[in-house]
Amino acid sequence: EDKVVQSPLSLVVHEGDTVTLNCSYEVTNFRSLLWYKQEKKAPTFLFMLTSSGIEKKSGRLSSILDKKELSSILNITATQTGDSAIYLCAVGRGGSGNTGKLIFGQGTTLQVKP
Amino acid sequence: KAGVTQTPRYLIKTRGQQVTLSCSPISGHRSVSWYQQTPGQGLQFLFEYFSETQRNKGNFPGRFSGRQFSNSRSEMNVSTLELGDSALYLCASSFRTGGLQETQYFGPGTRLLVL
Numbered sequence: 001e002d003k004v005v006q007s008p009l010s011l012v013v014h015e016g017d018t019v020t021l022n023c024s025y026e027v028t029n030f031r032s033l034l035w036y037k038q039e040k041k042a043p044t045f046l047f048m049l050t051s052s053g054i055e056k057k058s059g060r061l062s063s064i065l066d067k068k069e070l071s072s073i074l075n076i077t078a079t080q081t082g083d084s085a086i087y088l089c090a091v092g093r094g095g096s097g098n099t100g101k102l103i104f105g106q107g108t109t110l111q112v113k114p
Numbered sequence: 115k116a117g118v119t120q121t122p123r124y125l126i127k128t129r130g131q132q133v134t135l136s137c138s139p140i141s142g143h144r145s146v147s148w149y150q151q152t153p154g155q156g157l158q159f160l161f162e163y164f165s166e167t168q169r170n171k172g173n174f175p176g177r178f179s180g181r182q183f184s185n186s187r188s189e190m191n192v193s194t195l196e197l198g199d200s201a202l203y204l205c206a207s208s209f210r211t212g213g214l215q216e217t218q219y220f221g222p223g224t225r226l227l228v229l
Contacts, residue, residue: 034217034218036220041202041222041223042117042118042204042220042221042222042223043204043220044220045218045219045220048217088157090157096169097170098170099162099164099169099170099210100145100146100162100164100169100208100210100218101159101162101170101172102147102149102157102159102206102218103159104149104156104157105156106156107156
């Protein structure tokens with residue numbers, strides 16, 4: 001059965017800290033791994049990683065895909081209170097029978113204290 | 115470009131009733147996927163529509179159904195509501211061509227409470 005597991009499930013840090021969120025997956029026909037940030041309602045897209053793009057960076061956020069270890073990390077440097085959210089990892093599979101479906105992990109709840 | 119919109123944002127129903135939720139994708143996006151989000155199960159895939167056809171379906175009972183219109187807007191329907199259907203229903207759109215998995219952009223969701 002396809003599985004996406006995130007760790008830790010929750011994390012409390014102070015402003016300025018650096019955090020690393022983990023995502024591991026066991027899926028057949030892996031195609032892409034996506035990171036989302038969910039604050040109130042809608043998950044907001046952060047990064048998509050594939051075989052042709054295993055490292056992405058945007059400002060203080062960066063992510064790496066390790067296809068050998070079937071995992072990904074999301075790094076946030078110099079955290080701010082506005083980074084407090086649930087971070088979701090999702091995996092997409094290839095093949096016509098898998099289109100439109102993302103398999104999500106449980107999410108990591110990050111709280112950044114002033 | 116306007117984002118994904120969903121209506122209504124909040125809904126309260128009683129057991130046994132049915133409900134219809136609506137989703138308008140980002141302009142130009144042709145694929146719409148629906149997800150159910152609950153504290154216990156997280157985000158679970160319901161179904162995906164592309165060019166008015168259901169292309170993929172998750173493991174939900176037949177009470178959950180959907181459709182897509184020619185303008186790519188989509189609706190999902192839940193009949194004979196149960197207490198366990200209380201959840202946040204999210205729709206996501208993507209451009210999607212040639213069967214490639216494209217980035218999905220989510221709407222704000224519809225919060226459904228079944229009493």
